[in-house]
Amino acid sequence: MDKPHIFIARPMPHWLIEKLEQEATVDVWNKNEAVPEEELIRRTEEADGLFCTVSEAVTRNVIEQAPRLKVIATMAVGYNNIDLEAARENKIKVGHTPGVLTETTADLTFALLMAAARRLPEAMDTIRNNEWGSWAPFAFTGQDIYGATLGIIGMGRIGEAVAKRAAGFDMNILYHNRSRKREAEERVGAVYTELDELLGQADFVCVLAPATPETEKLIDAEAFRKMKKTAVFINSSRGATVDEPALIDALREGEIFGAGLDVFENEPIGADHPLVSLSNVVVLPHIGSASEKTRRQMADITADHILQGLKGEPLTHEVPE
Ligand code: DGY
Numbered sequence: 294m295d296k297p298h299i300f301i302a303r304p305m306p307h308w309l310i311e312k313l314e315q316e317a318t319v320d321v322w323n324k325n326e327a328v329p330e331e332e333l334i335r336r337t338e339e340a341d342g343l344f345c346t347v348s349e350a351v352t353r354n355v356i357e358q359a360p361r362l363k364v365i366a367t368m369a370v371g372y373n374n375i376d377l378e379a380a381r382e383n384k385i386k387v388g389h390t391p392g393v394l395t396e397t398t399a400d401l402t403f404a405l406l407m408a409a410a411r412r413l414p415e416a417m418d419t420i421r422n423n424e425w426g427s428w429a430p431f432a433f434t435g436q437d438i439y440g441a442t443l444g445i446i447g448m449g450r451i452g453e454a455v456a457k458r459a460a461g462f463d464m465n466i467l468y469h470n471r472s473r474k475r476e477a478e479e480r481v482g483a484v485y486t487e488l489d490e491l492l493g494q495a496d497f498v499c500v501l502a503p504a505t506p507e508t509e510k511l512i513d514a515e516a517f518r519k520m521k522k523t524a525v526f527i528n529s530s531r532g533a534t535v536d537e538p539a540l541i542d543a544l545r546e547g548e549i550f551g552a553g554l555d556v557f558e559n560e561p562i563g564a565d566h567p568l569v570s571l572s573n574v575v576v577l578p579h580i581g582s583a584s585e586k587t588r589r590q591m592a593d594i595t596a597d598h599i600l601q602g603l604k605g606e607p608l609t610h611e612v613p614e
Pocket residue numbers: 347368369370371372394530580581582583
């Protein structure tokens with residue numbers, strides 16, 4: 294019998310390709326950029342397994358033109374880029390990588406929070422541009438983190454891991470979630486708060502919610518108006534949760550102090566994006582889970598999902614869980 298066929302939507306290390314090649318023929322997209330839809334259709338029309346990332350739009354169009362597809366495994370915890378309904382209708386299993394990236398993404402979220410609060414990139418640029426004249430009493434004054442109030446929107450695994458870090462800084466932790474998380478409240482001392490109240494009280498507003506129809510543009514112009522003028526806004530979840538033009542206005546008009554962003558409405562963004570030229574913003578290219586260990590584990594779990602799906606076995610982390 295012919296070996297099954299897998300399409301991998303990114304360059305991958307040899308050990309991973311070799312692991313998959315023991316069971317299947319493997320075709321790899323050898324560019325570090327998202328596979329365009331037409332190419333994705335062409336490369337998956339004969340595939341039994343699709344190994345993708347957050348950037349591929351695995352639409353109904355792609356799925357319906359891949360009659361052999363049994364499994365879609367994304368190397369990410371978020372799966373808003375995959376048409377789950379189309380996958381279910383076509384009896385295709387979908388796998389993702391929760392858990393393994395929680396702490397790494399929480400670390401990055403806290404790093405963003407601190408960098409935006411204390412204006413680190415701006416301060417570093419002063420040296421890079423040879424502009425450091427002398428110690429200046431009020432240069433680069435930022436916002437205190439220790440003892441401040443953190444508002445977490447979306448108290449999932451990563452939200453809780455961020456709260457744990459915040460507890461070490463003696464922060465007051467508020468959270469908003471579609472349902473109360475009483476165990477998390479006990480574990481990290483977070484207080485459930487209505488969204489408006491959280492927006493008004495928090496010194497740091499941190500979005501850690503998945504992109505769903507309910508969270509689409511959840512943080513809009515009105516939400517920014519409710520925040521303190523000294524508030525720092527952090528997003529390391531999905532760009533779709535924020536009304537980006539409203540965020541840009543809020544930052545330009547001084548409605549909030551600053552922002553730390555790892556995600557954007559349309560990725561990738563370039564140097565000409567309006568957020569990049571604002572001095573009160575820290576921008577990163579979606580690197581929340583990017584530690585060597587974590588990315589390796591994510592790739593490995595994704596490969597396991599592909600192999601499980603090809604054999605008709607349950608996936609370790611199947612969506613919906
Ligand atoms: C995820 O896993 O969903 C991240 O956004 C990609 O690292």
